[in-house]
Amino acid sequence: MAAWISSPFAAVARTAIKTLCFLFNVLHLPSRSWSSSRDEINSADASDAVAVSITEDPETGILPFGESLLYRLSHHIPQHRHYLFPRDSDDRPRRCDRYNALMKTFARFGKADEALRLLREMKTPNVICYTTAMDALVRAGRCEEAESVFSEMISLGIAPDSVAYSILVKMYCFHHKRFVSARNIIQLMVDRGCERDVVTYSTVIAGLCRAGKIDLASELMEKMRSLGCPPDVVSYNVLIHAFCNKGDFAEVERILRESSHNGWEPDSVSYNTYISGLCNMGMTDEALKQLDVMLEKALHPTEVTLNILLGMLCRDSKITEIIFFLARSFELGLDVGAASYNTAMTRLCEIGEFSAVLKLLSDMLKKGIRPDVQTFNIVIMSLCRAGKLHKAKHIFKSKGFTPDIVTCNILLHEFCLAGEFAEFHQLVAELGSGQVSPDAITYNIIVDGLCWDGKFSKAIEFVRSIDLEFKSDHVAHLAFGLVKGGRVGDLLRLLGEMIEKGLLLDVRLFEFMIQAFCKKGSCESIEIYKICLILDKMLRRE
C-alpha cells in the first residue's frame, strides 16, 4: 500500500489546504475571461442557466447569449461542441441549428419542457426541430404530446423524414410495447417514400430486448439482411447488452466470435457493454480480462470503460486500486473528468477514507483537472467527518469557490452532527441574507437541527412559518424530532390541529413517527397508543 495512505491525516490535510489556496488563486484568473457578469455557473447547472436566460432578440431574431455561455454549455456536454460551433464559421448564427443544438442538449438531459419551449419560441421551426422536440418528449415518456407535435408538423405541411418516423417507432416500442403498431409505422414510412434504415430496425430490436423478447430480436437481426439493411455494430451492441442483462455471457462470446463472419467489427462500446455486464454480475476478474482483450485488439478504452471499472472498484471498496486506476488513467490514454473523481471520492468518504479523498483531490490538481462544486462538496463533507470543521469552513469561505445550496446543506448538517450548534445557528442566519436560497432539504435539516438542539418550540414555529398548510416533508421531520425529544404532547397538539383543519396526514409522516418511536425504544408507552388512534382514523379516512 502506498505510503500516503498510512500517513497521519493531519499532514495530508495541511498539504491539501495549501494546495487549495493555491488553486483558488489560479482558478480566479481564467474565470475573468469566461464571463464578466455575476451569472457564475457551476458546470453541473449549465443547462439550467441557459434555460433561464434564453429569449430571442425581437429585432434580429437572434439568440442573445454570447459565445462564453455557449462555450460553457458545450464544455459541459462535449458531444455537442460541434453543434454549437459549426465548422463553417458563419458569423451570422443559423437559428434553426442553434436552437436545435440546445433542444438536443435539453432532450438528453430529460428536460422536455425546455426543449418544447424553444420550439415554441421559433417562428419557423424545420423538420429537425420538430423531430428533436418529439425525441425530448418520447424520452420523457410524454407520448401523447409527442404525437401531437408530430400531427402539428404534418398539418403545417412539413414532411416528416425517416428520423421522425423512427422516433414514432421508438415510442411504440419503448413505451407502449406495441410492436405491431411499430411495424405499421415502418410500412407507412415506406409507403410515403421514406427509407427505413438500420436505425429504424435497431430501434425495434432495442425495444424487443427491453421487453424481454430477445428471441424475437435475434430473429429480426437475421431478417435484416433480406430486408436490405444488414445489422451494424450498434444493432449487435444492443443484442450484447440484452444478453449481458440476462447474464448469458456464453452467448455474448459467441456473438463476438462470429462477428467477422457476420460482417461487423466489435468496437469500444461492445466491450464496454460486455465489461459492464460482467461487473454487474460481480465477475471482477472476467471484467478485467476483457479489458485486456480490448487492449489486445487495439480498441481504445474510453472514459466510460474507466468509469465502469471504477464503479466496480468502488462497490468492492478496493481503495488502493481506485487510487491506482485514477493515477494511471493518463498513461492508459484516458481523458478523465471531475465526475470520475467525484464518484471515487464519494465512495471513499462513505467508507471513512478521508485522507484518500484529499489524496485524490491533490491528484486532480496536479493533473490540471478542474474540480467542480460537487468535488468541493465531497471534500468539505470529508473534512467535517474527519473532525476538521474549521478547515471545511475555510474552503467554504474562500474567495474563488462558489458554494451552492448543497454546500450549505452539508455544513448545516455536519455542524449539528458535531454538536456545533452555535455555528449551525449562525449559518442559518447567514442563509437569509446570502446569495444562495435554501431548498426543501435545507428546511428539513434546519428542523432536525433545531430539535437536536432542544429548541422544540422554535422548530414548531419554524415549520409553521415555512409551510402554513403542513403539506411538506418538514412536518415529518418535526414529528421525528418531537418524538425523539420526548415532546409527544406537543406533537399530539400539532396533529390535532392539522386534523381539525382537515389537513391530510400522509404516510411519510407516520413512517417518521414510527421510526422515531422505535429508535427511542418507547414502543410500549401510552403515548404511542394515542398516535395509533390517530393512525387508525387516517386509515379509515382513506
Added chain:
DNA sequence: CCCAAGCCTT
C-alpha cells in the same frame, strides 16, 4: 433517430 459509465445534501 438505435448501443456503454457516472458525481454532492436531509
